Amino acid sequence: MTSLVVAEHDNRILADATARTITAARALGQPVEVLVAGHGCQAVADAAAGLDGVDTVLLCDDPLYAHPLAEPFAALILSLAERWDAVLAPATSHGKAVLPRVAALLDVPQISEITKVLAPDTFERPVYAGSVMATVKAPAGKLAITVRPTAFAAAGAAPAPAPILSLPAGPDPGLSAFAGETLSQAAGPELTSSKVVVAGGRGLGTADNFQLLAHIAGRLNAAVGASRAAVDAGFAANDCQIGQTGKVVAPELYIALGISGALQHLCGIKDAKTIVAINKDDEAPIFQVADLGLVADLFQVLPEIDAELARRGYN
Amino acid sequence: MNVMVPVKRVVDYNVRVRIKAAAVDLANIKMSMNPFDEIAVEEAVRLKEKGKADEVVVVSVGPRDCIETLRTALAMGADRGILVACDGAIEPLAVAKLLKAVCDTEKPGLVLAGKQAIDDDCGQTGPMLAALNGWAQATRARSLEIDGTSARIERETDRGTESLTLRLPAVVTTDLRLNEPRYISLPNKMKARQKPIAETTAAELGVDITPRLTVLDVAEPAPRAAGIKVKSVGELFDRLHAAGAL
Numbered sequence: 343m344t345s346l347v348v349a350e351h352d353n354r355i356l357a358d359a360t361a362r363t364i365t366a367a368r369a370l371g372q373p374v375e376v377l378v379a380g381h382g383c384q385a386v387a388d389a390a391a392g393l394d395g396v397d398t399v400l401l402c403d404d405p406l407y408a409h410p411l412a413e414p415f416a417a418l419i420l421s422l423a424e425r426w427d428a429v430l431a432p433a434t435s436h437g438k439a440v441l442p443r444v445a446a447l448l449d450v451p452q453i454s455e456i457t458k459v460l461a462p463d464t465f466e467r468p469v470y471a472g473s474v475m476a477t478v479k480a481p482a483g484k485l486a487i488t489v490r491p492t493a494f495a496a497a498g499a500a501p502a503p504a505p506i507l508s509l510p511a512g513p514d515p516g517l518s519a520f521a522g523e524t525l526s527q528a529a530g531p532e533l534t535s536s537k538v539v540v541a542g543g544r545g546l547g548t549a550d551n552f553q554l555l556a557h558i559a560g561r562l563n564a565a566v567g568a569s570r571a572a573v574d575a576g577f578a579a580n581d582c583q584i585g586q587t588g589k590v591v592a593p594e595l596y597i598a599l600g601i602s603g604a605l606q607h608l609c610g611i612k613d614a615k616t617i618v619a620i621n622k623d624d625e626a627p628i629f630q631v632a633d634l635g636l637v638a639d640l641f642q643v644l645p646e647i648d649a650e651l652a653r654r655g656y657n
Numbered sequence: 658m659n660v661m662v663p664v665k666r667v668v669d670y671n672v673r674v675r676i677k678a679a680a681v682d683l684a685n686i687k688m689s690m691n692p693f694d695e696i697a698v699e700e701a702v703r704l705k706e707k708g709k710a711d712e713v714v715v716v717s718v719g720p721r722d723c724i725e726t727l728r729t730a731l732a733m734g735a736d737r738g739i740l741v742a743c744d745g746a747i748e749p750l751a752v753a754k755l756l757k758a759v760c761d762t763e764k765p766g767l768v769l770a771g772k773q774a775i776d777d778d779c780g781q782t783g784p785m786l787a788a789l790n791g792w793a794q795a796t797r798a799r800s801l802e803i804d805g806t807s808a809r810i811e812r813e814t815d816r817g818t819e820s821l822t823l824r825l826p827a828v829v830t831t832d833l834r835l836n837e838p839r840y841i842s843l844p845n846k847m848k849a850r851q852k853p854i855a856e857t858t859a860a861e862l863g864v865d866i867t868p869r870l871t872v873l874d875v876a877e878p879a880p881r882a883a884g885i886k887v888k889s890v891g892e893l894f895d896r897l898h899a900a901g902a903l
C-alpha cells in the first residue's frame with residue numbers, strides 16, 4: 343500500500359508545497375505516489391516525477407480537472423482509495439477544500455495541517471491559533487492528512503525520474519462549475535516560499551504607503567504580505583493575508599511594518615528565522631517576538647528605507 | 658428556501674489559552690460564537706431580508722451552554738434554533754454527521770458555515786457535511802448570490818479569487834471579507850428570548866460521536882526570545898547585513 347500525495351499546481355507549474363508534502367509522506371514509511379490531476383498538465387507530472395522520494399506519478403489529464411473543483415477531485419481520490427493507506431494534501435485553499443470530502447466519505451477522521459510526523463500514526467498540529475501544539479494519534483485504517491508546507495523541507499531532485507502512470511478520469515459529480523478567476527497581481531516570489539517577506543499592517547495608513555512597501559519589497563526580491571487589517575482596508579489582496587486564517591510563512595527574513603502583532607498574525611510568522619518590526623508604539627506585541635525592532639513613524643521611515651536600500655545597491 | 662447555519666461556541670478570539678495540568682485550561686474563560694459562524698449567520702439573515710430565504714435555522718452541537726450561542730444568532734435575526742446536546746470532545750466528522758441528520762429533516766436549500774473554528778482550526782465540518790449530503794460546496798466565500806436553484810460564489814484562494822456556480826442545495830463556508838456582522842440591539846436581544854429552540858441528542862439522531870483520534874499531549878510552544886531595538890534605519894540594515902540575513 344502507498345501514501346498518496348495530492349499535487350498542487352496550476353496545470354503548468356508544480357507548487358513548492360507539493361515537494362514539502364512529499365517529505366511528510368515519506369515519513370509515513372510507505373511508497374509515495376503523487377496524483378497530478380489537471381488538464382494539459384504533463385509538465386507538472388514530469389516535475390513531480392523528478393522529485394526525490396516519489397515512487398510513481400499518477401497522471402489524470404482531463405478537462406474535468408482543468409480547474410481545482412473540490413467535488414471531482416475528491417471523487418477521483420476516492421475512486422483510487424484501494425491504492426492507498428494514507429492521502430496527504432498540502433494545506434492550501436485547494437487541499438483544505440478537497441480532503442475533508444474524502445475523509446467523510448471514507449468515514450475516517452481528518453488530521454488537519456500537521457507540522458510533524460512523530461510516528462506513522464502520530465502527528466503534531468497547532469490548535470488555538472498556535473497557542474497550543476497537540477499530539478494526536480490516528481486510529482487504525484486509512485489516514486487523511488493536510489500538511490503545513492512550511493513545517494517540512496522540500497524534497498530534492500531524484501537521481502532518476504519516477505514512472506508516470508496515466509489514469510482515466512474519475513466520475514463527474516456535476517455539482518459545481520468554474521466561472522472565472524482573478525489572479526492576484528502580486529509580482530515577485532510566491533509568498534509562502536519566498537526567502538524574504540515584507541508585510542504591512544493597518545499602520546501603513548494608506549494604499550499609497552502600501553505601494554511604497556511593495557516597491558521596497560521589490561528591491562529586496564521579497565514577497566509582499568499583509569495583516570488581516572491591511573487586507574480588510576483594501577491595501578492588499580486577500581491572498582497576501584498571513585496568519586491563523588490566512589497563509590503561514592517561514593522565510594529567512596520577515597519585515598513587519600505597522601503590524602501590532604495580534605496572536606492571529608503571529609502564528610503565521612513564528613517560524614521565520616529573523617523577524618524585523620517597525621512600529622511607532624514601543625509597546626506593540628510584535629516587539630516581543632522581533633529579533634530587531636525599530637520604534638518609528640512609518641510615514642517618515644518608509645522613504646528612508648527606500649533611499650537606504652537604493653544607496654546600498656538594491657535595485 | 659430555508660438556510661441552515663451551524664454555530665460553534667468557542668474560546669473568544671481575544672483570549673490566549675494556557676495549559677494547566679496537561680490540558681487546555683478553559684476554566685472561567687470568555688466564550689463566544691466562532692467569528693466565521695457569526696459571518697455565516699449575518700449572511701443568512703441578509704438573504705432573508707433580501708427575500709432570498711424564507712427561514713434561517715441555527716444549529717449548535719455541544720453542551721447546554723451553546724443555547725447562549727444560539728440566542729446570539731437568534732438576536733442577529735435567525736428564526737429558530739436547534740441544540741444537539743452532547744458533552745465532551747466532539748470531532749468534526751461527528752459534527753458533520755449530526756448536521757447531516759438535521760439536514761435530513763430540515764431540508765435546507767443552503768447551509769452556510771464558518772470556514773474554520775478558531776479553537777481546533779480544523780476547517781473540516783463544511784466540506785464533510787457537503788460530501789455526506791452529496792452536495793456541492795464552496796469554501797472561503799467572499800460574496801454569495803442566490804439565483805433560483807443555483808448559487809454564484811466568489812471565493813478567496815491562495816492565488817486570488819475564484820468564481821463558482823453551485824447547484825443547490827449546497828454548503829458554503831464563509832471567509833472574513835463576506836460581510837461585517839451587525840451589532841445586536843437590545844430590542845432584538847429581547848425578541849430572541851421568545852424564539853424557539855428545539856433540543857435533540859446524538860442518540861436521537863442515531864449518530865455515534867465517539868472520538869476517533871486520541872490526543873496524546875497538548876503543550877505550549879517555546880516562546881521566541883525577544884531581540885533588541887535599533888536606533889535608525891541605517892543601523893537596522895547594518896545589523897541585517899552583519900547577521901547575513903540579507
Ligand SMILES: Cc1cc2nc3c(=O)[nH]c(=O)nc-3n(C[C@H](O)[C@H](O)[C@H](O)COP(=O)(O)OP(=O)(O)OC[C@H]3O[C@@H](n4cnc5c(N)ncnc54)[C@H](O)[C@@H]3O)c2cc1C
Pocket residue numbers: 542543544545546547568569570571572583584585586587588589599600601602603604605606607620621622623626638639640641670692693775
Ligand atoms: C476570526 C479572526 C481571524 C483572524 N485572522 C487573522 C489572520 O489570519 N491574520 C491577521 O493578521 N490577523 C487576523 N485577525 C485579526 C487580528 O486579530 C488583528 O486584528 C490584526 O492582525 C491586526 O492587524 P494590524 O496589526 O495590521 O492592525 P492593528 O492591530 O490596528 O495594528 C496597527 C499597528 O500599526 C502601528 N502604527 C499605526 N500607525 C503607525 C505609523 N504611522 N508608523 C508606525 N506604526 C504605526 C500601531 O502602533 C499598531 O501597532 C483575525 C481576527 C479574527 C477575529
